[in-house]
Amino acid sequence: MITFVVMIQIVLIGGGNLAGHLASVFSKTAGLQLVQVYNRKLDKIKSFEKFTEITDDIHALVKADLYFICVSDIAIIEVSRNLPHLNGLVVHTSGATPLSVLNTHTQRGVWYPLQSFTTHRVPDFKEIPICIESHNPQDLQLLKQVAELISNAVYEIDSNQRMQLHLAAVLVNNFVNHLYYLGFDFLEQHQLPAQILFPLIKETAMRIHEVDPYDAQTGPAKRGDIPTMTRHLNLIEDDTQKALYKLISHSITQTYGKKL
Amino acid sequence: MITFVVMIQIVLIGGGNLAGHLASVFSKTAGLQLVQVYNRKLDKIKSFEKFTEITDDIHALVKADLYFICVSDIAIIEVSRNLPHLNGLVVHTSGATPLSVLNTHTQRGVWYPLQSFTTHRVPDFKEIPICIESHNPQDLQLLKQVAELISNAVYEIDSNQRMQLHLAAVLVNNFVNHLYYLGFDFLEQHQLPAQILFPLIKETAMRIHEVDPYDAQTGPAKRGDIPTMTRHLNLIEDDTQKALYKLISHSITQTYGKKL
Numbered sequence: 001m002i003t004f005v006v007m008i009q010i011v012l013i014g015g016g017n018l019a020g021h022l023a024s025v026f027s028k029t030a031g032l033q034l035v036q037v038y039n040r041k042l043d044k045i046k047s048f049e050k051f052t053e054i055t056d057d058i059h060a061l062v063k064a065d066l067y068f069i070c071v072s073d074i075a076i077i078e079v080s081r082n083l084p085h086l087n088g089l090v091v092h093t094s095g096a097t098p099l100s101v102l103n104t105h106t107q108r109g110v111w112y113p114l115q116s117f118t119t120h121r122v123p124d125f126k127e128i129p130i131c132i133e134s135h136n137p138q139d140l141q142l143l144k145q146v147a148e149l150i151s152n153a154v155y156e157i158d159s160n161q162r163m164q165l166h167l168a169a170v171l172v173n174n175f176v177n178h179l180y181y182l183g184f185d186f187l188e189q190h191q192l193p194a195q196i197l198f199p200l201i202k203e204t205a206m207r208i209h210e211v212d213p214y215d216a217q218t219g220p221a222k223r224g225d226i227p228t229m230t231r232h233l234n235l236i237e238d239d240t241q242k243a244l245y246k247l248i249s250h251s252i253t254q255t256y257g258k259k260l
Numbered sequence: 261m262i263t264f265v266v267m268i269q270i271v272l273i274g275g276g277n278l279a280g281h282l283a284s285v286f287s288k289t290a291g292l293q294l295v296q297v298y299n300r301k302l303d304k305i306k307s308f309e310k311f312t313e314i315t316d317d318i319h320a321l322v323k324a325d326l327y328f329i330c331v332s333d334i335a336i337i338e339v340s341r342n343l344p345h346l347n348g349l350v351v352h353t354s355g356a357t358p359l360s361v362l363n364t365h366t367q368r369g370v371w372y373p374l375q376s377f378t379t380h381r382v383p384d385f386k387e388i389p390i391c392i393e394s395h396n397p398q399d400l401q402l403l404k405q406v407a408e409l410i411s412n413a414v415y416e417i418d419s420n421q422r423m424q425l426h427l428a429a430v431l432v433n434n435f436v437n438h439l440y441y442l443g444f445d446f447l448e449q450h451q452l453p454a455q456i457l458f459p460l461i462k463e464t465a466m467r468i469h470e471v472d473p474y475d476a477q478t479g480p481a482k483r484g485d486i487p488t489m490t491r492h493l494n495l496i497e498d499d500t501q502k503a504l505y506k507l508i509s510h511s512i513t514q515t516y517g518k519k520l
Contacts, residue, residue, distance in 0.1 A: 072483075073485060073488060096480070096485075096488045114456065114457075116460060116463055116478060118467070120470070121467065121470065121471075123463075129456045131456075153456070153459075155456060157452070161450050163495060164450040164452065165447065165450075165452055167446060167495050167496070168442075169443070169460055170480065171443040172439055172440055172443040173460050173461075173478075174477070174478060174481065175479075175508045176439050176461075176464055177473050177476055177477055177478075178477060178512050179436050180432055180436075181472075181473035181474050181515065182431055183429070183432040184428070184472070184473055186428045186431075187428050191421070192415075192417070192421055192425055196374060196391075196413070196425065197374075198469065200374055200376060200429055200433050201436075201468060202465060203375060203376055203381075203383075203433075204433045204436055205436075205462060205465035205466075206462070207378070207381065208440055208458065210380070210381065211381075212444070213438070213444060214444075216378065217438060218376060218433075219430055219434030219435075220430065221434065225334065227334070228333060228356045231356065232423075232430065235427050240507070240514055241511065244508065247504055251438060251442075251504055252434070
């Protein structure tokens with residue numbers, strides 16, 4: 001008896017953090033087959049050899065169902081235009097880039113995993129929201145199929161929504177991380193250990209599952225406690241940080257002043 | 261045989277969230293005895309009757325080892341001054357208030373639990389950093405003893421350090437929560453569910469255990485990606501939020517421009 005197993009064949013283009021994590025998860029997912037990884041510089045993707053064939057020759061790309069462009073946002077257009085004609089679906093993985101930059105490809109889409117990837121932390125893809133987009137229903141179906149094989153949270157989102165989502169992600173990830181940095185920096189300057197803030201950071205982040213941040217807001221700005229805010233401002237030496245403290249406090253005051 | 265059990269007797273002054281959580285944890289901790297709760301308005305502390313005796317008569321305070329002032333920051337001085345002479349250690353529980361506001365009391369200290377308390381979430385006190393201060397070694401010892409009975413993270417911290425810590429806590433709790441609110445608000449305006457951001461928020465918060473926020477920073481401001489920042493700014497309608505996006509991005513740029 002001959003059994004036909006449908007395997008979705010995938011080529012990865014790029015050699016960064018995201019490409020690495022995708023190569024790893026695609027390789028171990030039944031139903032997916034990572035058939036090649038391409039990068040302009042071969043030495044950057046040596047570590048991918050444990051998963052599949054690697055190449056630095058753009059004209060040697062093998063036939064596949066899906067080509068994942070995993071390069072930095074500014075490089076997507078150029079990489080996309082340099083691709084030869086491909087008989088498959090070409091997608092990028094960027095939150096901040098519209099689908100239209102792939103216009104030279106007949107089959108095109110977006111497959112955006114909404115998470116912050118770093119080299120050393122292995123992500124649990126089951127939890128990561130995958131945001132997919134394509135104008136062609138069949139292509140969208142393929143993107144959905146791949147997304148659902150590795151994640152429990154798949155969203156169909158258009159380019160406008162994805163840009164909003166990316167902006168929101170910058171606020172809750174990049175900007176929040178910068179506030180962590182500033183907080184830890186204040187502590188270090190005064191011989192206090194960073195870990196004293198860990199439980200507070202955890203509680204603040206986990207509380208969103210139960211309480212809307214609008215209702216969870218506390219602090220001197222929320223209650224209009226000017227003496228405390230003045231004391232805080234006197235502790236801040238850097239002008240940018242002083243301005244930041246004032247502006248976020250103002251934004252909080254405005255939020256509750258408006259809606260109360 | 262007679263066994264003497266040393267019990268530290270405690271009176272709580274105040275009827276808010278923190279008073280409620282402290283009453284609960286003190287009541288179930290061996291070695292501690294909550295002997296009374298005082299509040300100016302008796303109806304506000306009716307729910308404390310399940311723990312101990314309650315009173316609204318400041319002159320009826322019973323004898324205790326420790327008097328915990330758990331009122332809002334602005335009310336501490338007034339409450340402290342209105343207290344009769346007490347034969348015990350008087351402490352406040354505020355991060356933003358110096359020890360010196362208790363100067364009318366011979367025995368005085370600070371017992372500051374660094375966490376954000378809300379009514380409906382029961383805190384795990386074992387994890388909450390307790391920051392203690394007193395000029396008197398014996399009083400400090402008593403504060404330490406009480407803190408160590410309920411928490412694994414006890415820190416001796418002076419009033420200057422505590423103010424710095426409180427500032428840092430405002431950044432990573434109040435300000436971060438406001439960024440969560442703004443992010444969720446953008447999503448809501450574009451028919452996207454808030455929970456799509458939950459895994460990213462969790463990852464950002466938990467990563468601090470492994471990676472210093474300075475090294476973990478990513479995003480358009482960090483990499484000087486002006487096209488993406490411009491697109492984001494065009495999505496933001498509110499002037500304060502636009503200014504906030506610019507200023508935090510500037511602070512990130514400044515942080516890495518300086519140190520690179």
